[in-house]
Amino acid sequence: MKAAHYWHCFVGIQTREWLRFWQQRTRFASALVRPLLWLVVFAAGFRAVLGISIIPPYETYITYETYIAPGLCGMIILFNSMQGALSMVYDRELGSMRVLLMSPLPRPFLLVTKLLAMGVVSIGQVYVFLLLALLVDVEPPLWGYLAVLPALILTSLMLGALGLLIATWIKQLENFAGVMNFVIFPMFFMSSALYPLWRMNEASPWLYWICQFNPFTHAVEAIRFSLYLEWNPMAYGITGGVTVVLALLATAGFRPQRTKILGTSKPA
Amino acid sequence: MTIEASTLSFHYGDKPVLREVSFALTSGRFHALLGPNGAGKSTLFGLLTRLLALQQGDILLGGQSLKKQPAEAMRQIGVVFQQNALDLDLTVRQNLQYHAALHGLSRKEARVRGDQELERFNLLDRANDAVRQLNGGHRRRVEIARALLHNPSLLLLDEPTVGLDVASRKGLNEHVRTLCEEDGLTVLWATHLIEEVSEDDRVLILHQGQLLADGNGQAICEAEGTRDLAETFHSLTGAG
Secondary structure, eight states, X not given: OXXXXXXXXXHHHHHHHHHHHHXXXXXXXXXXXXXXXXXXXXXXXXXXXXXXXXXXXXXXXXXXXXXXXXHHHHHHHHHHHHHHHHHHHSSTTXXXXXXXXXXXXXXXXXXXXXXXXXXXXXXXXXXXXXHHHGGGTOOOOTTHHHHTHHHHHHHHHHHHHHHHHHXXXXXXXXXXXXXXXXXXXXXXXXXXXXXXXXXXXXHOHHHHHHHHHXXXXXXXXXXXXXXXXXXXXXXXXXXXXXXXXXXXXXXXXXOGGGTTTTSOSSOO | OOEEEXXXXXXEXXXXXXXXXXXXXXXXXXXXXXXXXXSSHHHHHHHHTTSSOOSEEEEEETTEETTTOHHHHHHTEEEEOSSOOSOTTSBHHHHHHHHHXXXXXXXXHHHHHHHHHHHHTTOGGGTTSBGGGSXXXXXXXXXXXXXXXXXXXXXXXXXXXXXXXXXXXXHHHHHHHHXXXXXXXXXXXXXXXXXXXXXXXXXXXXXXXXXXXXXXXXXXXXXXXXXXXXXXXXXXXXXX
């Protein structure tokens, strides 16, 4: 296979994802409701309770809305990636997954391209969310919108690969509710998305360490720092490293027979 | 192109699903893979399409091993799955272009090849319609057109007429036979419906994971001492 074949395939997978997104644009809009509720309602309620001191990357006192905006960007990607990866392997997209795997190109390439394509759609959602967040005075520097892009891509790949890994290996988590309770919520709440970790350390040191070991924390910090044009090598390093490991595990361990891609997981 | 499967065995856990299945398909012919539900047809298709990994035995497509050179082998195969594998919300053309891209074709090539196939299937005027608007028979035709986009030598169809009415079933079956004659395409058509098989076809009868018969339909009937394929199928499998 030549490089051109890979390129056409890459473009084809991206295009399809955008076409599907365009078909389901009402779902896209409703998916924005969740983070916006957090930003507008939850943050307003908690602003009075939680005082945020000056912590990097911020140079001044910030509102609680400003603090949680990067975490909510992460949340958008987290929900989308899990939902996307799960539907890739289970219900809705079974047919298209079979079609995908009929390609003569290497499967790791196909799967990573597919995860990237799903990520691009999530990232589109993140940008719309950030634009709406301007209405509640979350105003990162202009260049921050561009600087955050690599962090968003990395996060979407990391979480997409995690979703694929879960969908392939953990039979018990077949439905989205299971994944929400055992993966999404723990990852989201045990991270720096909603509260700075020093606060967590004051409340419970062991919870603090769980948050530190949660890769989502570092993804959120990578998003936060880049959005404010600060370089956080540790956050990027951990997110990047975890992404590579998860992507390798997810693509190498992906076996159609472990999923329902054949239409049945039982002997046919 | 010759297709050879040698000593294919497959098991899910402890349960054997295919046992030492060997056959060779003749280039440019229509082959019917006949078997009752649960015979192992879909598993065999899973192996031929690499959705399942080979556990024992190998499949050679034009001399290329599916185990050792999967990419080259996969380029030779077009597949129509039992269940619909089209994006219902996308148009016919968008579906075709997606498939073409997966096989490394450029947008321009995809457009040309897609239109050629759609024209042949009398569906060119539906190219910009969403697949959802098509009836079952037309959807199946689109799936076959899609499977042929990258000019494969082998077309695999896994119970392609499931859910279609009698007239559409017959039409589709005849259409695929024409493809064999016109393009020299090798076809493996899996079914449990005896009426889709003619006595002149090469017939492979699979039952409980074993290949019970392999040869010309008429010859099989003669060997079994039966009047027709339906009786043969019944006597060999207890079904039909």
